[in-house]
Amino acid sequence: MMKSTVKAFVFALAALALAGARVDGFAQDVAPDALVKTVTLEVVELIAKDKEIRSGSRAKLVQVIEAKVLPHFNFNAMTALAMGQGWNKATPEQKKRLTEEFKTLLVRTYASALAAYSEQKFDFRPLRAKPADTDVTVNVRVLQPGAQPVTIDYSMEKTASGWKVYDVMVAGVSLVANYRTEFANTVRASGIDGLIGELQKKNRSLERADKQEQK
Amino acid sequence: MRGRALFIILLVANAGCATTGGGNYDDPRDPFEGFNRGVYRFNEEFDEWLAKPVARTYQKVLHQEIRTRIGNFFSNLADPLIGVNNFLQGKFEDGVNDWARFAFNSTFGLLGIHDVASEWGFEKHNEDFGQTFGRWGAGPGPYLILPLLGSSTLRDGLGTGLDIYLDPMGDVRPINLRNSLIVLRATNLRADLLEASRILEEAALDKYVFQRDAYLQRRRSLIYDGRAPREKIE
Numbered sequence: 001m002m003k004s005t006v007k008a009f010v011f012a013l014a015a016l017a018l019a020g021a022r023v024d025g026f027a028q029d030v031a032p033d034a035l036v037k038t039v040t041l042e043v044v045e046l047i048a049k050d051k052e053i054r055s056g057s058r059a060k061l062v063q064v065i066e067a068k069v070l071p072h073f074n075f076n077a078m079t080a081l082a083m084g085q086g087w088n089k090a091t092p093e094q095k096k097r098l099t100e101e102f103k104t105l106l107v108r109t110y111a112s113a114l115a116a117y118s119e120q121k122f123d124f125r126p127l128r129a130k131p132a133d134t135d136v137t138v139n140v141r142v143l144q145p146g147a148q149p150v151t152i153d154y155s156m157e158k159t160a161s162g163w164k165v166y167d168v169m170v171a172g173v174s175l176v177a178n179y180r181t182e183f184a185n186t187v188r189a190s191g192i193d194g195l196i197g198e199l200q201k202k203n204r205s206l207e208r209a210d211k212q213e214q215k
Numbered sequence: 216m217r218g219r220a221l222f223i224i225l226l227v228a229n230a231g232c233a234t235t236g237g238g239n240y241d242d243p244r245d246p247f248e249g250f251n252r253g254v255y256r257f258n259e260e261f262d263e264w265l266a267k268p269v270a271r272t273y274q275k276v277l278h279q280e281i282r283t284r285i286g287n288f289f290s291n292l293a294d295p296l297i298g299v300n301n302f303l304q305g306k307f308e309d310g311v312n313d314w315a316r317f318a319f320n321s322t323f324g325l326l327g328i329h330d331v332a333s334e335w336g337f338e339k340h341n342e343d344f345g346q347t348f349g350r351w352g353a354g355p356g357p358y359l360i361l362p363l364l365g366s367s368t369l370r371d372g373l374g375t376g377l378d379i380y381l382d383p384m385g386d387v388r389p390i391n392l393r394n395s396l397i398v399l400r401a402t403n404l405r406a407d408l409l410e411a412s413r414i415l416e417e418a419a420l421d422k423y424v425f426q427r428d429a430y431l432q433r434r435r436s437l438i439y440d441g442r443a444p445r446e447k448i449e
Contacts, residue, residue: 105418108417109414109417109418112410112413112414112417113414116410116411116414147290147339148338148339148340148341149338149339151441171433171436171441172432172433172435172436172437172441172443173429173432173433173436174432177428177432178425178428178429178432179425180428181242181424181427181428182419182420182421182424182425182428185421185424186420198420199420202420206417
């Protein structure tokens with residue numbers, strides 16, 4: 001059971017990674033479900049075609065994610081949600097650094113997840129929402145041979161610059177909710193600066209591991 | 216026998232908790248954190264020194280195609296019991312679907328190695344006794360880490376006991392064959408998850424907490440078959 005949870009989580013990350021693509025002047029008025037579909041298919045295709053990524057270039061993959069996916073995520077909202085009550089106690093400077101470190105960690109992890117799961121088939125579900133809604137859930141299913149399809153629910157909010165993802169729930173596991181306890185524990189033990197430090201440490205060690213891998 | 220072994224494990228787990236108490240942060244869902252972390256460390260060591268290396272070798276030696284067939288074979292054997300659980304939860308259509316899967320895959324799918332049922336629109340389900348108890352109204356109870364089996368709760372642990380007791384693999388004789396099949400099934404599963412577990416390790420600040428929260432969220436969602444009322448995060 002634990003293992004399938006692990007797998008679900010990785011799908012969540014892959015899903016996050018697949019969730020956005022910047023199409024200039026297009027994102028503003030596009031429906032959230034159409035946005036998810038366009039971006040997912042675009043990113044999957046990009047990965048399939050790119051020789052560097054296929055041969056394992058992490059740097060190139062991160063580049064694709066930053067260009068295509070990041071514009072559709074509201075990392076500020078994600079960090080605030082993951083922080084919970086602690087968010088209000090942070091100074092603007094702390095908020096900025098937290099968001100930056102959290103983003104780095106997520107992007108790095110998406111890259112790994114994407115590399116592992118880009119060859120799955122997707123089933124885009126019709127949106128069940130009223131046209132006036134400003135907070136919707138877009139459902140996608142990842143079909144895999146011989147196993148139950150994995151559901152991906154994108155929580156999206158309408159903003160002035162188009163629909164933005166603020167949480168992804170994969171196989172019922174909310175990514176934002178999953179960081180909550182970890183963040184709260186660290187803040188309780190060593191304060192907000194302690195959490196920033198932990199995230200930095202984590203990001204640096206992952207960076208080092210990447211470099212070693214490339215050697 | 217198998218069931219009894221699991222109950223003993225659960226008893227020991229509970230006894231241990233009573234004395235060790237919680238960890239550094241008292242999470243009401245995980246009152247036995249101190250004890251759980253102990254079992255967790257044991258599982259991690261086992262994984263690091265035995266399960267993972269074996270799975271890596273297995274992955275290198277056997278082609279992906281063959282590993283998928285092996286996975287399908289075991290997945291097919293699990294479908295009848297998944298159907299039973301769907302019936303017990305009152306989901307008769309799903310139960311019939313699961314038994315139809317077993318019938319088609321065992322015959323046309325050559326003992327299950329080809330998942331033809333999925334291609335024909337009979338979807339694979341995820342059910343077990345822990346979920347059935349949850350559907351009947353049982354709460355998860357305290358979070359538990361079971362030796363070798365990993366994340367669980369009191370409710371899911373009891374469910375797993377029944378799952379293991381009724382596992383068709385247990386009736387295979389001779390014993391040597393049974394044991395080999397069980398090891399093969401576990402190895403195949405672990406090999407499937409090599410990449411996933413590496414990524415989890417990278418994403419988590421505290422792997423124990425990360426895994427626990429994901430497990431609890433996941434089980435809640437499974438009990439509602441993916442339609443759980445959303446827990447509001449403020």
